Amino acid sequence: MASILPLALHELSFRVHGRRIIDRISVEIERGSSTVILGANGAGKSVLMRLMHGLLVPSSGRIAWNDADARRVRRAQAMVFQQPVLLRRSALANVSFALAAAGLPAAERASAALEALRSVRLSALADRPARTLSVGEQQRLALARAWALHPEVLFLDEPTASLDPGATREIERVIRAFSAAGTKVVMSTHNLGQAKRLGDEILFLHEGRLAERAPVDRFFTRPASAEAEAFISGELPWT
Amino acid sequence: MIEALRHALALIGAGDPTLIEIVALSLQVSLSAVLGAALLGLPLGAAVAVARFPGRRTLIVLLNALMGLPPVVVGLAIYLLLSRAGPLGEAGLLFTPGAMVIAQTVLILPIIAALSRQAVEDAWVEYEEQLRSLGVEGVSAALTLLWDIRFSLLTAVLAGLGRASAEVGAVMIVGGNIDGVTRVMTTAIALETSKGDLPLALGLGIVLILIVIALNAGAYLIKEAAQRRYG
Amino acid sequence: MDLKKLLALPLLALAALAAAPAPAQDRYIVVSSTTSTENSGLFKHLLPMFKARSGVEVRVVAQGTGQALDMGKRGDCDVVFVHNKNAELKLVQEGWFVDRHDVMYNDFVIVGPKSDPAKIAGSKDVVAAFKKIAAASAPFASRGDKSGTHSAELRLWKAADTKPAGGWYRETGSGMGATLNTAAGMNAYALTDRGTWLSFKNRQDLTIVVEGDKRLFNQYGVMLVNPARHAHVKQAEGKAFIDWLVSAEGQKAIAGYQIGGEQLFFPNAAR
Numbered sequence: 012m013a014s015i016l017p018l019a020l021h022e023l024s025f026r027v028h029g030r031r032i033i034d035r036i037s038v039e040i041e042r043g044s045s046t047v048i049l050g051a052n053g054a055g056k057s058v059l060m061r062l063m064h065g066l067l068v069p070s071s072g073r074i075a076w077n078d079a080d081a082r083r084v085r086r087a088q089a090m091v092f093q094q095p096v097l098l099r100r101s102a103l104a105n106v107s108f109a110l111a112a113a114g115l116p117a118a119e120r121a122s123a124a125l126e127a128l129r130s131v132r133l134s135a136l137a138d139r140p141a142r143t144l145s146v147g148e149q150q151r152l153a154l155a156r157a158w159a160l161h162p163e164v165l166f167l168d169e170p171t172a173s174l175d176p177g178a179t180r181e182i183e184r185v186i187r188a189f190s191a192a193g194t195k196v197v198m199s200t201h202n203l204g205q206a207k208r209l210g211d212e213i214l215f216l217h218e219g220r221l222a223e224r225a226p227v228d229r230f231f232t233r234p235a236s237a238e239a240e241a242f243i244s245g246e247l248p249w250t
Numbered sequence: 251m252i253e254a255l256r257h258a259l260a261l262i263g264a265g266d267p268t269l270i271e272i273v274a275l276s277l278q279v280s281l282s283a284v285l286g287a288a289l290l291g292l293p294l295g296a297a298v299a300v301a302r303f304p305g306r307r308t309l310i311v312l313l314n315a316l317m318g319l320p321p322v323v324v325g326l327a328i329y330l331l332l333s334r335a336g337p338l339g340e341a342g343l344l345f346t347p348g349a350m351v352i353a354q355t356v357l358i359l360p361i362i363a364a365l366s367r368q369a370v371e372d373a374w375v376e377y378e379e380q381l382r383s384l385g386v387e388g389v390s391a392a393l394t395l396l397w398d399i400r401f402s403l404l405t406a407v408l409a410g411l412g413r414a415s416a417e418v419g420a421v422m423i424v425g426g427n428i429d430g431v432t433r434v435m436t437t438a439i440a441l442e443t444s445k446g447d448l449p450l451a452l453g454l455g456i457v458l459i460l461i462v463i464a465l466n467a468g469a470y471l472i473k474e475a476a477q478r479r480y481g
Numbered sequence: 482m483d484l485k486k487l488l489a490l491p492l493l494a495l496a497a498l499a500a501a502p503a504p505a506q507d508r509y510i511v512v513s514s515t516t517s518t519e520n521s522g523l524f525k526h527l528l529p530m531f532k533a534r535s536g537v538e539v540r541v542v543a544q545g546t547g548q549a550l551d552m553g554k555r556g557d558c559d560v561v562f563v564h565n566k567n568a569e570l571k572l573v574q575e576g577w578f579v580d581r582h583d584v585m586y587n588d589f590v591i592v593g594p595k596s597d598p599a600k601i602a603g604s605k606d607v608v609a610a611f612k613k614i615a616a617a618s619a620p621f622a623s624r625g626d627k628s629g630t631h632s633a634e635l636r637l638w639k640a641a642d643t644k645p646a647g648g649w650y651r652e653t654g655s656g657m658g659a660t661l662n663t664a665a666g667m668n669a670y671a672l673t674d675r676g677t678w679l680s681f682k683n684r685q686d687l688t689i690v691v692e693g694d695k696r697l698f699n700q701y702g703v704m705l706v707n708p709a710r711h712a713h714v715k716q717a718e719g720k721a722f723i724d725w726l727v728s729a730e731g732q733k734a735i736a737g738y739q740i741g742g743e744q745l746f747f748p749n750a751a752r
Binding site for chain 2: 089090140
Binding site for chain 2: 492511516519520525540541542543555556557655656657658659661665677680681682683684711713
């Protein structure tokens with residue numbers, strides 16, 4: 012079965028009340044490496060992620076996956092948001108819910124859900140009401156839920172922006188594990204340190220435009236665009 | 251007023267079988283109506299909250315406005331439906347508790363639908379992206395939301411229950427206030443008032459209010475406990 | 482027809498919810514009668530006797546006479562038991578009802594404030610009393626609701642050659658008890674049947690001021706909704722009730738009903 016990647020964005024624009032939030036972005040997202048979308052707040056990272064994942068409809072331009080089957084394209088992706096949105100059920104039930112929505116037969120759901128929880132080290136909390144977990148645990152659960160579907164592409168929209176350093180480390184560990192297991196990670200962040208730790212390539216957004224695209228090492232040592240240079244030097248190195 | 255309180259306490263204390271019968275019927279009718287209206291109104295409210303279709307905003311305004319349906323008008327409409335001279339006369343439902351349940355269900359359906367629509371729409375703002383990301387949309391999304399905000403929906407249901415137990419216009423017309431058959435608390439109060447026995451009427455009124463308070467208190471405690479457990 | 486069935490299904494389901502614990506088919510009939518008869522307590526006295534005798538439960542829906550007769554015309558009840566002989570006979574003639582019988586009579590009285598602004602207390606001439614009330618523009622509470630009492634009242638105004646109008650004449654549009662509540666609250670005169678008055682508890686400053694005039698005679702009649710017009714009418718049970726009311730046993734039961742030692746209704750079925 013062919014992969015749904017590469018994802019091709021062509022002259023993609025998104026306008027709200029005449030304002031261009033995303034301004035004619037053309038890029039190809041390929042298999043293999045993990046892609047980090049970097050930029051300041053308001054650069055358009057979240058909107059771009061939602062356009063790619065299909066939650067928003069572009070004002071102009073094209074989004075083309077490598078598969079014509081829209082259902083398979085949808086099923087092969089998952090997304091984790093900045094704030095975890097969990098149902099008023101147990102942690103395990105939240106994962107089972109996603110599996111049921113994806114069409115997994117009931118007999119297989121329980122074991123698949125447990126396995127997902129194990130991968131994020133939440134097995135002990137399987138029966139706890141999800142909403143009573145700490146924010147870090149909730150975000151891990153959201154990750155487990157996304158990964159349980161074994162997506163080809165995992166979108167993560169500033170997944171640790173609301174978390175403390177300890178929880179952040181834990182989430183990053185999980186993301187690295189998923190990436191190593193073969194899932195394509197597309198993650199947005201404004202945190203330089205995190206981008207360095209997790210990204211193989213950087214897509215740098217500035218005011219809705221793709222200002223620069225480069226492998227992570229080159230981006231940080233020899234940024235090609237003036238905007239990228241300004242952004243990098245503006246951030247404190249230890250975040 | 252003191253005499254009314256005395257009446258109320260005497261009524262409760264004596265455990266008068268007629269009073270118990272009237273209270274039981276009142277609860278039976280209103281709770282059945284709430285059940286029926288919830289089964290119809292909760293999904294309706296959720297559907298309107300989640301779906302997008304032409305005329306949606308008009309429908310929302312209409313639902314909100316119908317919360318103020320005058321009970322006596324509902325009673326009259328149902329009476330005309332159930333009367334032998336009307337389209338559903340053959341069912342022989344007029345002047346039975348069944349007719350009262352139907353009338354009250356129609357009366358409180360807009361309340362439950364409008365309030366649940368508001369609650370679900372507010373929740374949809376929070377849940378929409380995540381649910382759509384998981385491929386959950388339409389009917390599936392509406393039902394998922396309904397279950398997830400079930401404790402908030404309790405308020406809508408209680409509002410409906412309050413309206414049903416308090417009204418007299420609808421049940422009087424379709425029920426006929428028949429002694430031992432369709433006499434409920436509100437129609438009994440109306441009857442005693444028309445007989446001039448005001449202290450007894452007021453006493454019955456106090457009993458009714460106490461029952462409604464007890465129901466609400468019970469529901470509130472359940473809601474609290476559940477929220478603590480589920481977050 | 483299909484649409485009706487579609488509409489009926491959920492409604493019936495709802496009705497089933499309420500009907501469920503109720504015992505299955507007791508034999509019963511629906512009798513439409515007046516609020517004054519109901520409020521007098523007569524039915525509470527009579528119906529258990531009839532049930533014991535026949536096994537048929539009588540369910541009384543009490544309204545104004547006009548509404549009760551309309552209900553019979555619509556076929557929403559089996560028997561009608563009201564007190565407006567003229568109207569009853571007319572409707573029998575028009576074919577809406579059959580099997581009409583006189584059952585009993587009671588009387589109307591005029592009640593009014595003890596202060597008696599129209600100076601009619603103790604009078605035995607109701608028509609003259611009405612003239613005096615109008616002349617004095619004394620407050621008068623009327624039922625104004627097509628009831629037997631209201632019709633009787635209008636007949637008396639006609640006999641007194643007076644059209645009651647003006648701020649002193651208040652039409653409440655409601656039952657006897659509610660009208661008496663209003664009269665008590667406004668210190669007004671009112672025409673009421675003795676039965677309702679005797680069991681009325683909110684008299685405040687009101688008392689009987691005029692009684693005994695033959696024109697205050699109030700005849701009650703009972704009749705069956707015409708089965709030719711409404712096939713679903715419970716003929717057998719309805720007839721059983723009518724027959725019992727005019728039988729020696731029923732008439733005795735009616736005479737036996739008292740409030741505070743006073744007989745309210747006087748049986749006068751033709752023998």
